Amino acid sequence: MKIVILAGYAxxxxxxxxxxxxDMIRLGHDVVAVAPESGYEADxxxxxARYVQVSFNRTGANPIRDISLMLAFMKxxxxxxxxxxxxxxxxxxxxGAVAARLSGIKRNYSLVCGLGSVFISFGPKALAIKFISAMLYKTALACS
Structure with a gap:
């Protein structure tokens, strides 16, 4: 089985x-890891595993770049x-969850490892980003 791991930090x-x-490799799976940083092929x-770099800003909130990221994940x-x-x-x-769904991949698993900085920030801008992020999470997890 070909397993692709999508990560935010290599x-x-x-x-x-x-x-x-x-463990995945030991069980006979082919593993491809994807993250934004360069230089992790050897590690x-x-x-x-094999490494594929897909550049993206982990903390940015640009919807055009984020749509571009989803398309890059689909590719x-x-x-x-x-x-x-x-x-x-x-x-x-x-x-990644939406890209997997749009790509027809039925086995799609997401791991949310804590709140992250989005959900612990304060202020009007942070409130808007929290709301949008929560809606995006809801959509993505429905795809998982």
């Missing part, structure tokens, strides 16, 4: 998901012929 793939990736190859999922998608961090969960 160093965490090895540091916090490394054992999970190793992931050392544990048996990777189609190129890799993914059977299963596992995503974590806010942008990969939101845009």
């Amino acid at each position: 160093p965490f793939l090895v540091n916090f998901r490394g054992d999970l990736i190793k 992931l190859a050392n544990i048996g 990777v999922l189609k190129q890799e012929k993914a059977d299963l998608v596992f995503s974590y961090n806010i942008k990969p969960v939101i845009y």
